Amino acid sequence: MQPNTWNCIIKGGLVVLPDRIEQLDIVIQEGRIQSLMPYQTASEELPLPVIDAAGLHVLPGAIDIHVHFNEPGLGAWEGFETGSAALAAGGITTYVDMPLNGVPPTVKPEYLILKKQAAEGRSYVDYALWGGLVEGNIDQLEGLAAGGAAGFKAFMSEPGGEGEEIFTRADDQTLLEGMKEIARLGGVLAVHAEDEQLVSVLAAEARQQGRMDAIDYIHSRPVEAEMLAVQQALSYARESGCALHFVHISSREAVDIIIAAKKEGLDVTVETCPHYLVLTEESMLTQGSIVKCAPPLRSRQQQEQLWEAVREGLIDIIASDHSPCPPAMKQSDDFFAVWGGISGGQSTLLLMLEQGYHQRGIPLPQLMQMLADQPAERLGLSHIKGKIAEGMDADLVLVNLTEPYELTYEELYDRHKQNPYTGFTFSSTIVRTLVRGNTVYQSEQGLVSQPVGRFIARQPGGVVHG
Ligand SMILES: NC(=O)NC(NC(N)=O)C(=O)[O-]
Ligand SMILES: [Zn+2]
Numbered sequence: 209m210q211p212n213t214w215n216c217i218i219k220g221g222l223v224v225l226p227d228r229i230e231q232l233d234i235v236i237q238e239g240r241i242q243s244l245m246p247y248q249t250a251s252e253e254l255p256l257p258v259i260d261a262a263g264l265h266v267l268p269g270a271i272d273i274h275v276h277f278n279e280p281g282l283g284a285w286e287g288f289e290t291g292s293a294a295l296a297a298g299g300i301t302t303y304v305d306m307p308l309n310g311v312p313p314t315v316k317p318e319y320l321i322l323k324k325q326a327a328e329g330r331s332y333v334d335y336a337l338w339g340g341l342v343e344g345n346i347d348q349l350e351g352l353a354a355g356g357a358a359g360f361k362a363f364m365s366e367p368g369g370e371g372e373e374i375f376t377r378a379d380d381q382t383l384l385e386g387m388k389e390i391a392r393l394g395g396v397l398a399v400h401a402e403d404e405q406l407v408s409v410l411a412a413e414a415r416q417q418g419r420m421d422a423i424d425y426i427h428s429r430p431v432e433a434e435m436l437a438v439q440q441a442l443s444y445a446r447e448s449g450c451a452l453h454f455v456h457i458s459s460r461e462a463v464d465i466i467i468a469a470k471k472e473g474l475d476v477t478v479e480t481c482p483h484y485l486v487l488t489e490e491s492m493l494t495q496g497s498i499v500k501c502a503p504p505l506r507s508r509q510q511q512e513q514l515w516e517a518v519r520e521g522l523i524d525i526i527a528s529d530h531s532p533c534p535p536a537m538k539q540s541d542d543f544f545a546v547w548g549g550i551s552g553g554q555s556t557l558l559l560m561l562e563q564g565y566h567q568r569g570i571p572l573p574q575l576m577q578m579l580a581d582q583p584a585e586r587l588g589l590s591h592i593k594g595k596i597a598e599g600m601d602a603d604l605v606l607v608n609l610t611e612p613y614e615l616t617y618e619e620l621y622d623r624h625k626q627n628p629y630t631g632f633t634f635s636s637t638i639v640r641t642l643v644r645g646n647t648v649y650q651s652e653q654g655l656v657s658q659p660v661g662r663f664i665a666r667q668p669g670g671v672v673h674g
């Protein structure tokens with residue numbers, strides 16, 4: 209048997225397939241789904257350990273393509289062990305770590321190797337790694353792709369950050385030339401789309417006038433800044449032919465611009481995050497810096513329009529943008545100065561089940577398209593991850609949709625436990641998380657295995673396990 213893979217049968221669960229839900233037995237061999245069999249036809253034949261899933265739903269393990277775990281260099285902010293433990297407890301079985309907020313940032317092949325070494329043997333779930341596109345590193349992109357980078361990330365606004373070699377904003381020329389190179393490599397570029405010119409002028413004006421509260425921060429990063437940057441990035445995608453992914457889109461206006469480009473035939477995808485669907489600018493006024501993010505939380509009306517986009521199937525991917533920091537970096541009277549980032553990695557699936565399925569009646573297969581199938585598709589992982597089908601990795605989450613679960617401070621596995629939904633009671637409980645057939649988390653016992661996660665190297669034209 210390959211290391212880190214397991215054999216078992218998951219019996220009688222309500223299995224969420226891409227287009228329907230069916231009661232099935234799932235036979236797992238060598239960490240892969242060997243067969244999906246009608247209920248009660250598998251367990252007698254095969255001498256395998258049986259996991260009884262009667263009364264539970266079996267979902268494909270969620271795939272979070274947008275987390276910041278801060279290693280190498282800034283493990284005190286999060287780190288692979290605590291970050292991936294939080295994801296395992298939240299039913300996430302694969303993540304893709306962002307190239308910034310670590311030291312050094314992942315902008316050279318040798319830095320990608322350092323990150324792989326930092327993660328080796330320390331992740332509870334499988335992972336891939338983003339490379340970065342920054343000013344002056346276009347000649348490094350081919351080496352990053354050869355090293356297995358899942359794709360590339362660029363910022364159109366200043367990302368901020370710490371360390372002597374921080375991740376910088378991609379100016380227009382870097383963005384366009386970088387997209388041409390990424391298109392040549394057959395890769396994808398993920399973009400933080402806010403117009404730096406507009407947000408920096410508005411922030412400077414506010415600070416000159418001594419206006420440095422949460423509301424001033426919110427007003428300094430209006431929806432117009434997101435729309436401007438989206439339009440600019442799309443114009444470069446048209447010119448370069450580069451596949452484009454917009455991270456953490458916060459407004460329906462930006463979604464509509466992206467959908468129009470999709471209809472033109474551009475290869476473009478759109479991601480939003482649970483915090484834009486669950487929290488509003490009011491939350492930033494009441495909960496303060498723990499929910500500071502860029503783009504900022506929007507109005508209730510914006511939120512409902514974003515939910516409509518989710519329901520209409522216009523949102524390709526839901527990702528956490530788990531972006532932690534030491535608590536001290538969240539404390540300042542100047543709201544512009546505190547770290548921007550929300551630590552929601554453990555609660556993405558719970559929130560989307562709660563507000564998407566329970567409250568808005570969005571079917572589970574449709575939810576899991578955004579949480580698993582389409583994230584895998586975007587990063588060339590979809591022949592091994594992202595759905596429940598024969599031959600796929602046995603990355604599964606058993607959920608009890610009728611058992612309430614309180615996300616207490618003690619239940620949080622991330623390092624600084626700054627999850628804004630702490631204390632919230634959900635209608636569903638994540639009962640068990642399996643990575644390639646191995647149970648890594650169980651609701652009663654918590655983490656129940658060593659870190660079994662593996663690096664997934666993306667090779668041009670396909671993916672092989674690292
Ligand atoms: N430097 C960051 O981690 N930034 C992140 N922070 C947010 N979104 O507030 C991001 O993804 O832009
Ligand atoms: Zn961002």
Ligand SMILES: [Zn+2]
Pocket residue numbers: 274275276306529530531
């Ligand atoms: Zn981010």
